Amino acid sequence: MAFKPGENVGPYRVIEQLGQGGMASVYKAYHAALDRYVALKVLHQAFNEDSTFINRFQREARVVAKLEHPNIVPIYDYAEHEGRPYLVMKFIEGDTLKARMNEGPLSAREIDQVVETVGSALGYAHRQGVLHRDIKPSNVLISNEGVMYLADFGLARIAEAGESTLSADSIMGTPQYISPEQAMGKKDLDGKTDIYSFGVMLYEIVVGQVPFNADTPFSIIHDHIYTPLPLPMDVNPKVPEPVQRVLLKALAKDRLDRFETVEELIGAFKSAWLEAGIPMRGTDITMRFPAKNSEPVKKAMDAPRVRSAEMPVPASGPKQKRTPWMWVGVGLVTILCFGFGLLALRNTLTIFSQSVENTSTPAAQLPPNAQLPPPAPGTLPPNGQLLPPPSGNNNPTPTVIPPDQMSAEVAAAYELVTKSPGDPNAHLQLSLAFWDAGLEQASIEELGQASNLAGPDSKDFYLTAAQEYAAREAWILAARMYINLGPIYRIEGTGIPEDIKDALRESLYKAADHKDFLVLLPFDQIEKLNGPLASMVRARYTLYNGDANEAAMLAANVEKMSPDLIEVHLLKAEIAIKNGNMQEARTILLKLSQDTAAPDWVRTMAEEYLKSIQ
Numbered sequence: 330m331a332f333k334p335g336e337n338v339g340p341y342r343v344i345e346q347l348g349q350g351g352m353a354s355v356y357k358a359y360h361a362a363l364d365r366y367v368a369l370k371v372l373h374q375a376f377n378e379d380s381t382f383i384n385r386f387q388r389e390a391r392v393v394a395k396l397e398h399p400n401i402v403p404i405y406d407y408a409e410h411e412g413r414p415y416l417v418m419k420f421i422e423g424d425t426l427k428a429r430m431n432e433g434p435l436s437a438r439e440i441d442q443v444v445e446t447v448g449s450a451l452g453y454a455h456r457q458g459v460l461h462r463d464i465k466p467s468n469v470l471i472s473n474e475g476v477m478y479l480a481d482f483g484l485a486r487i488a489e490a491g492e493s494t495l496s497a498d499s500i501m502g503t504p505q506y507i508s509p510e511q512a513m514g515k516k517d518l519d520g521k522t523d524i525y526s527f528g529v530m531l532y533e534i535v536v537g538q539v540p541f542n543a544d545t546p547f548s549i550i551h552d553h554i555y556t557p558l559p560l561p562m563d564v565n566p567k568v569p570e571p572v573q574r575v576l577l578k579a580l581a582k583d584r585l586d587r588f589e590t591v592e593e594l595i596g597a598f599k600s601a602w603l604e605a606g607i608p609m610r611g612t613d614i615t616m617r618f619p620a621k622n623s624e625p626v627k628k629a630m631d632a633p634r635v636r637s638a639e640m641p642v643p644a645s646g647p648k649q650k651r652t653p654w655m656w657v658g659v660g661l662v663t664i665l666c667f668g669f670g671l672l673a674l675r676n677t678l679t680i681f682s683q684s685v686e687n688t689s690t691p692a693a694q695l696p697p698n699a700q701l702p703p704p705a706p707g708t709l710p711p712n713g714q715l716l717p718p719p720s721g722n723n724n725p726t727p728t729v730i731p732p733d734q735m736s737a738e739v740a741a742a743y744e745l746v747t748k749s750p751g752d753p754n755a756h757l758q759l760s761l762a763f764w765d766a767g768l769e770q771a772s773i774e775e776l777g778q779a780s781n782l783a784g785p786d787s788k789d790f791y792l793t794a795a796q797e798y799a800a801r802e803a804w805i806l807a808a809r810m811y812i813n814l815g816p817i818y819r820i821e822g823t824g825i826p827e828d829i830k831d832a833l834r835e836s837l838y839k840a841a842d843h844k845d846f847l848v849l850l851p852f853d854q855i856e857k858l859n860g861p862l863a864s865m866v867r868a869r870y871t872l873y874n875g876d877a878n879e880a881a882m883l884a885a886n887v888e889k890m891s892p893d894l895i896e897v898h899l900l901k902a903e904i905a906i907k908n909g910n911m912q913e914a915r916t917i918l919l920k921l922s923q924d925t926a927a928p929d930w931v932r933t934m935a936e937e938y939l940k941s942i943q
Contacts, residue, residue: 331346331354332346332354332356332369332371332410334346338358338369338410338415339408339410340360340361340362341358341359341360341367341369341417342358342359342361343356343357343358343369344356344357344358344359344366345357347368353370353371353372353373354370354371354373355368355369355370355371356368356369356371357369357420360417363878365420365876365878366420367405367417367418367419367420368402368417368418368419368420368421369415369416369417369418370415370416370418370481371410371413371414371415372386372413372414372415372416382414383409383414386407386414387407390404390407390416391407392459393459393482394407395457396453396454396457396459396482397867397883398449398450398453398454398852399476399847399852399867399870399871399874399875400446400447400449400450400476400477400478400479400847401450401453401454401478401479401482402418402419402421402470402478402479402480402481402482403418403419403879404416404417404418405417405418405419418480419478419876421470421472421478421480422472422473423470423471423472423473423474424470424471425466425467425468425469425470425471426443426466426467426469426470426471426477427465427466427467427469429471430466430533430534434537435534440534442477443469443477443530443534444531444595444598444599445595445847445851446476446477446478446479446847447464447469447477447479447527447530448527448591448592448594448595449847449851450478450479451464451479451523451527451591452590452591452592452595454482455520455523455590455591459482460518460519460520460522460523461479461481461482461523461526462511462518462522462523463481463503463506463526464479464506464523464526464527464529464530465503465505465506465526465529465530466530466533467503468480468481474844474874475844476844476874504546504549504550504553505529505539505541505542505549506526506529506530506539507526507549507550507553508521508522508523508525508526508553508584509525509553509554509582509584510522510584512550512553512554513554519584520590520591521584521587521588522584523591524579524587524588524590524591524594525579525580525584525587527579527591527594528576528579528580528587528594529580531576531579531598532561532576532579532580535561535565535568535572535576536561536564536565536568536576537564537565538564540552540558540559540580541553541556541559554582558576558577558580558582560573560577561573561576561577569601569604569605570605571600571601571602571604571605572598572601572602572605574601575594575597575598575601578597579594579598736762736765736766738762738765738766739759739762739763739766739768741762742755742758742759742761742762743759743762745758745759746758746759751782752782753778753779753780753781753782753783753787753790754779754790754793756775756776756778756779756782757775757776757779757790757793757794757797759775760772760775760776760778760779761797761801763775764801764803765801776794776806779794780794785813785816785817786817786820788814788817788818791810791811791813791814791817792810792814792829794810795807795810795811795814795832795836796832798810799832799835799836802839804836804837804839804840804843805836805840805843805846805850807832807836807840808833808836808837808840808850809850811829811832811833811836812833812850812854812855812858814829815858831928831930834862834896834928835928835930837850837855837862837866838865838866838869838896838899841866841867841869841870841873842869842870842872842873842874843873844873844874846870846874847870852866852867860890861887861890861891861894862894864883864886864887864890865884865887865891865894865896865897865900867883868880868883868884868887868897868900869900869903871883872900872903872904872907877904877907877908880900880904881901881904884897884900884901884904888901895921895924895926895927895928895931896931898917898920898921899917899918899921899931899934899935901917902914902917902918902921902935902938903938905917906938906942911942914938914942915939915942917935918935918936918938918939918942919935919939921935922935922936922939
């Protein structure tokens with residue numbers, strides 16, 4: 330029997346039914362003890378026909394509940410009510426990716442977010458030995474804040490633990506996304522079954538439809554097993570050939586022919602996207618910066634930064650203009666990925682920019698529509714594309730800067746680049762001048778030029794760039810630059826100096842409250858550098874972009890793993906402030922502010938927080 334609104338299910342009070350599928354029904358419920366809403370996923374009653382199912386359900390649920398990733402819907406609890414097993418999950422207020430796709434083609438930013446977040450979540454789960462088995466757009470949730478979550482992790486496996494009278498197609502999930510080996514009922518599934526399903530989702534996003542569809546589920550399953558994949562370019566001639574090549578490999582019938590890992594698929598997909606340099610069907614996937622007056626960008630720039638109203642914002646670092654970070658495009662990180670050849674970052678990533686008021690410095694006397702010099706031969710153009718030469722011209726169109734936006738500092742740096750177009754430091758200075766003048770897009774393009782010219786081994790360049798961005802409180806960019814120094818020090822065999830480690834910790838900590846942090850700084854990459862530090866950064870990200878209770882649990886785990894990581898105490902103070910425990914916060918902050926062994930930036934933040942809560 331179904332749960333009813335108003336009914337108590339354990340400690341949860343059912344509010345309403347949200348949906349129903351072949352395997353389970355979903356309800357919104359209220360947990361009074363923790364004062365939060367949760368989602369109850371109640372498995373179909375037919376599972377109970379197997380007397381041993383409950384034990385197997387509990388075993389599988391424990392495995393799935395151990396997954397801790399910011400883009401995986403967490404499982405809080407599992408139990409049974411009147412003989413019906415159910416999972417307790419985080420309640421996500423929003424909609425599904427499927428619903429979003431029904432509204433129209435995804436934008437470049439949305440596709441980039443799907444690839445990054447779903448791919449990151451899937452890759453993490455695979456490293457933990459957990460398969461999803463039912464990847465599809467309706468299992469990707471988009472919160473009202475724009476965060477994407479992969480839902481129903483392991484639900485198909487939990488369902489397979491029972492030998493019920495449910496039909497096989499109900500257990501297998503949506504036939505349009507099923508892998509051939511899963512459709513054939515093979516039991517030795519591995520990560521490549523999820524890679525196939527993820528490939529179907531990418532095919533649908535890029536081409537405009539799923540590869541196989543028919544009147545009956547069995548016809549679709551038959552096609553997945555036996556029918557050759559419809560060539561994306563035949564279905565949609567606008568699909569670039571490099572992208573088609575990636576989709577063909579991801580959707581190979583023989584799993585041995587597919588990509589080895591999700592990360593490999595993501596890297597190949599993004600490289601193909603970059604190589605194509607032309608729009609895909611129904612999207613603006615061109616790696617170009619959108620016009621500032623375009624609607625998506627306008628919405629992003631008008632959106633307030635997500636931060637609890639109770640949380641004071643401490644001042645830290647040099648006093649610079651401070652405004653929210655915003656999306657400005659995907660071009661820079663594409664360029665950075667090519668420049669940082671020693672890094673594992675093969676993916677095209679997205680970064681954001683601060684919106685800074687224009688300086689009042691008088692404009693320099695420059696010709697109308699002054700142009701930046703073209704990039705040096707062999708480098709990527711400013712928008713990050715490998716574009717064919719227009720009309721036989723080997724130089725891409727240079728960036729155009731309106732004369733009324735040319736401050737004296739920009740003009741001086743521009744002249745330096747004109748004299749030394751192959752000097753990465755000159756381009757870096759122009760990038761910084763643009764940043765200070767509020768010309769965010771031009772700044773990012775120039776940083777791409779500078780990084781590409783510097784190459785992956787230029788320690789002095791990345792150190793200077795990191796310090797300059799840190800001085801401007803551009804913490805995400807600063808952290809990315811500091812991380813790029815890691816491989817250089819390892820090759821030198823000297824180890825990362827302590828002052829660089831401290832600067833990296835500061836920039837990562839201060840960047841972690843931004844909702845788009847993960848796009849440029851995935852946790853798994855930080856984890857390779859320092860496990861406890863990655864966990865601490867994950868906890869702070871969760872505090873500002875997730876749930877304070879989850880952040881507190883993560884922080885407690887970090888403190889157990891690495892009690893010497895002093896930032897965790899600062900984080901505990903922030904959590905206390907978020908929860909309204911001001912006395913606890915004061916005690917922690919006062920101790921930190923007087924701890925001479927603590928880094929200067931930690932003491933400074935503690936002092937600023939103390940002032941703000943007095």
